[in-house]
Amino acid sequence: MSEGKKLSGAGLRGQSAGETALSTVGVSGSGLTYRGYDVKDLGENATFEEVAYLILYGELPTQAQLDAYKAKLKDLRGLPQALKEVLERIPADTHPMDVMRTGCSMLGNLEAEHSFADQSEITDRLLAAFPSIICYWYRFSHDGVRIDTETDDDQIGAHFLHLLHGKAPSELHAKVMDVSLILYAEHEFNASTFTARVCASTLSDMHSCVTGAIGSLRGPLHGGANEAAMELIQDMKDEADARDILMGKLERKDKIMGFGHAIYRDSDPRNAIIKEWSEKLAAANGDDRLYRVSVACEALMWEQKKLFCNADFFHASAYHYMDIPTKLFTPIFVCSRVTGWAAHVMEQRSNNRIIRPSADYVGVAPRKVVPIANR
Ligand SMILES: CC(=O)SCCNC(=O)CCNC(=O)[C@H](O)C(C)(C)COP(=O)(O)OP(=O)(O)OC[C@H]1O[C@@H](n2cnc3c(N)ncnc32)[C@H](O)[C@@H]1OP(=O)(O)O
Numbered sequence: 188m189s190e191g192k193k194l195s196g197a198g199l200r201g202q203s204a205g206e207t208a209l210s211t212v213g214v215s216g217s218g219l220t221y222r223g224y225d226v227k228d229l230g231e232n233a234t235f236e237e238v239a240y241l242i243l244y245g246e247l248p249t250q251a252q253l254d255a256y257k258a259k260l261k262d263l264r265g266l267p268q269a270l271k272e273v274l275e276r277i278p279a280d281t282h283p284m285d286v287m288r289t290g291c292s293m294l295g296n297l298e299a300e301h302s303f304a305d306q307s308e309i310t311d312r313l314l315a316a317f318p319s320i321i322c323y324w325y326r327f328s329h330d331g332v333r334i335d336t337e338t339d340d341d342q343i344g345a346h347f348l349h350l351l352h353g354k355a356p357s358e359l360h361a362k363v364m365d366v367s368l369i370l371y372a373e374h375e376f377n378a379s380t381f382t383a384r385v386c387a388s389t390l391s392d393m394h395s396c397v398t399g400a401i402g403s404l405r406g407p408l409h410g411g412a413n414e415a416a417m418e419l420i421q422d423m424k425d426e427a428d429a430r431d432i433l434m435g436k437l438e439r440k441d442k443i444m445g446f447g448h449a450i451y452r453d454s455d456p457r458n459a460i461i462k463e464w465s466e467k468l469a470a471a472n473g474d475d476r477l478y479r480v481s482v483a484c485e486a487l488m489w490e491q492k493k494l495f496c497n498a499d500f501f502h503a504s505a506y507h508y509m510d511i512p513t514k515l516f517t518p519i520f521v522c523s524r525v526t527g528w529a530a531h532v533m534e535q536r537s538n539n540r541i542i543r544p545s546a547d548y549v550g551v552a553p554r555k556v557v558p559i560a561n562r
């Protein structure tokens with residue numbers, strides 16, 4: 188910790204900034220629940236579409252409701268021509284989170300939210316269109332192909348992998364993507380969600396709230412950490428090399444991305460789940476180096492700093508094993524978290540007061556303007 192830095196109360200830590208019925212984070216030390224369901228239970232017994240429905244509509248769907256919801260989302264996967272043209276103009280070396288931000292904003296120009304009565308329709312559209320937006324841009328800018336974004340895949344995770352790789356994914360990969368989307372869906376008043384709520388509190392539109400949230404998620408202290416974690420582990424040769432590299436970083440007081448959390452104190456419940464899937468992917472892949480060095484990092488960070496892996500750390504190896512380019516890691520987070528963001532926007536709107544905190548002034552005392560010739 189940098190010396191003299193004021194931590195207590197900084198970053199609004201520990202202060203309640205409102206009420207939510209959507210999730211609890213670390214209430215009993217390490218838990219995560221979405222509308223009362225433990226995320227582990229959801230990861231084992233539900234699909235992402237059921238979880239999205241739960242978060243957005245309040246209850247887990249019946250089979251008939253789920254079938255209708257999935258059919259609706261499938262119908263919303265196509266992109267308007269004007270949006271495709273914008274995506275085609277974005278250079279290949281752009282960060283994909285900037286593409287997501289522009290894609291969301293452009294959709295707001297083409298399919299604006301004219302009334303809050305449209306908020307659920309707009310949300311379902313964003314949920315269905317985000318994988319299409321990122322993959323359309325990626326395949327056009329990197330492979331020169333104009334893909335058809337309307338696949339027949341049953342689920343959003345499989346649809347994403349299908350668009351990215353041009354073929355339907357294996358059952359294992361489809362399953363891991365589905366679990367990953369469940370884990371990232373919602374997380375109380377994190378920075379990007381709070382951004383969305385602040386924007387919503389001005390009675391702004393859904394696209395603006397989500398566009399702002401994408402900007403907040405992009406940073407390496409938040410969603411961007413899964414990409415930074417991959418950059419950290421990618422060249423580690425083995426466990427000993429992992430320890431050496433990390434010890435050097437700790438000595439230089441570098442921040443280790445994918446570790447620590449603003450709320451959890453001992454563990455992030457999402458880590459054990461994605462770690463287990465990363466191990467399965469490593470075995471299926473026949474090369475477990477990334478998994479092994481990740482485990483070595485986890486052990487060393489706990490031993491040296493009592494810091495634990497957050498949701499992002501083992502996502503790095505898991506996504507890599509599924510041949511997902513590193514720079515697309517955080518956009519996948521967007522494809523999932525849009526559910527949480529939108530649900531928070533709706534919750535904010537349902538009981539709104541503009542969010543406008545105060546600040547402690549620490550600047551110079553009142554003074555008079557000196558004429559410019561005398562300064
Ligand atoms: C999905 C998500 O968004 S999960 C979070 C993803 N982000 C990351 O993985 C980035 C790395 N982690 C971090 O930067 C932090 O742990 C955060 C941003 C997640 C939480 O920040 P805070 O609430 O300020 O952390 P906390 O109060 O527990 O720790 C403060 C001190 O612990 C140490 N610390 C915390 N995390 C780390 C880390 N990953 N590596 C090294 N030291 C750390 C630092 O000394 C920090 O002091 P500083 O303010 O001088 O940097």
Ligand SMILES: O=C([O-])CC(=O)C(=O)O
Pocket residue numbers: 212371373374376377378409449450497498
């Ligand atoms: O809650 C946080 O501060 C960050 C986080 O883990 C998330 O948004 O998933």
